[in-house]
Amino acid sequence: MAPVIEFWFDFASTYSYPAAFAVEDAAAKRGVGVAWRSFLLGPIFAAQGWMDSPFNIYPAKGAYMWRDMERICAAQGLPLKRPSQFPRVAILACRVASRFKDEPWAGAFVKGIYHANFAEDRDIASPDVVGDILGRVGVDADAAIAAATAQDSKDAFRAQVDHAVARGLIGAPSFVVGDEIFWGGDRLTQALDWAIGAQAVDAGL
């Protein structure tokens, strides 16, 4: 069985955008699978007393982050257009990503939402935009949105968010390998190293 890293992301998270576009290729090169795990930073930030993104609350942090995003996106060849609204809390998109996390189109959907938010400045909280991205990845948008907003899907997503908090996630993106958390897109290589090492141990090598 191939090792897997869980990729935990919030669609409002800036640094998760380039990470979402990097994770699959980097993992595939190491023989590692990716599990897509959407969550919400809101409860985690609220526990720290923050009612807004720390990048808005602390101007120096925000200025650094936007410049850093420019450099990272340029290095990855990704377009970046600073969203006119930040952060965009996109619960419907998170629920879709949670409900359909095991579908083969899950990654394409996640990347489509990130691109809409950070490259096109579209309102990813809007059902129309979510439906448009679903259509682009070849999915029946109305049926998918109906399934993602059914009570059991809402409950499952809520449980996934609670799980993130209980596990000790402190930000996004986070890579999780077994009990180990690696916070930040720049920790992808280390997470993959760990996944391969852990797998080697499991296989008794």
Added chain:
Amino acid sequence: MAPVIEFWFDFASTYSYPAAFAVEDAAAKRGVGVAWRSFLLGPIFAAQGWMDSPFNIYPAKGAYMWRDMERICAAQGLPLKRPSQFPRVAILACRVASRFKDEPWAGAFVKGIYHANFAEDRDIASPDVVGDILGRVGVDADAAIAAATAQDSKDAFRAQVDHAVARGLIGAPSFVVGDEIFWGGDRLTQALDWAIGAQAVDAGL
């Protein structure tokens, strides 16, 4: 003229410990010099409303950081002993590092103080410990401490801290290349890439 990265650190900063031990070798391999720049996180954290380390204020952040430090130090082969007092604000050591930043022993002194704090749990705020580390790197401790605590040295260090704040540094360690800031030990490679790229541009290549 070889390109240079500035390494900005606070002796209280956990992540600066493994970074201080990594920066010279990594830079030398790329033909880049290192400029040691001590500062204090206190004024930067205070501007964010924090009167203590965020790792103490937010337990989830602290738990993650200490586990992360274990992994990073293990990967670098560095000993780690969680200090019985955290953070240790070591102004005298910062002043010594600032006053003698251009001396050939500056890096060895910085690493000695970090080792004392994070591998030996010694009180690096104490003049005795600072003097001991100075002696180990072959320096007359009494003379160095007298020079570092003279008013002009205090003023110069204060100006260095003010410069860090004005420049937009938000944490430690930070690597600075020209106007570009890279925050976090895990950004060393990117900072070196930038230093070499910037140098190539300066040389008209």
